[in-house]
Amino acid sequence: MIKFEIIANQALERPLMEIMPLRDGKPCYTMLKQVDGAGYSGWCMGNDVWPEENIMFILYIDEEKLEIIKERIQELRKRFPLLGLAAFEHTGIVEV
Numbered sequence: 001m002i003k004f005e006i007i008a009n010q011a012l013e014r015p016l017m018e019i020m021p022l023r024d025g026k027p028c029y030t031m032l033k034q035v036d037g038a039g040y041s042g043w044c045m046g047n048d049v050w051p052e053e054n055i056m057f058i059l060y061i062d063e064e065k066l067e068i069i070k071e072r073i074q075e076l077r078k079r080f081p082l083l084g085l086a087a088f089e090h091t092g093i094v095e096v
Helices: 010-017 063-079
Strands: 002-009 030-035 037-039 042-044 054-061 085-090
Touching: 002 010, 002 063, 010 054, 010 063, 054 063, 063 085
Parallel strands: none
Antiparallel strands: 002 054, 002 085, 030 054, 037 042
16 A cells, blocks of 8 residues: 545645545545645645645555556646645555
8 A cells, every 4th residue: 555645725625536546436535624835836824815725635545546546636737737736655664
């Protein structure tokens, strides 16, 4: 399993929900709302100066589904080039 994080402008919540991987016909993800921060697309702080907010998805996913998600994220970037959308892959494995 690979940990995959997606941080995006809140306006992308619905399109991102539509690409979440399914397990037994149900989407599998953890979503955090009202995530503040700054990146290449600017500030999202939820205040009067920078009112936008981000959302964050955390997925634990196998390699096959991960490749599909990456392709779909690239498609979303093309559809919404002005909105922040970042993704991070964590492949470190810890033996417990």
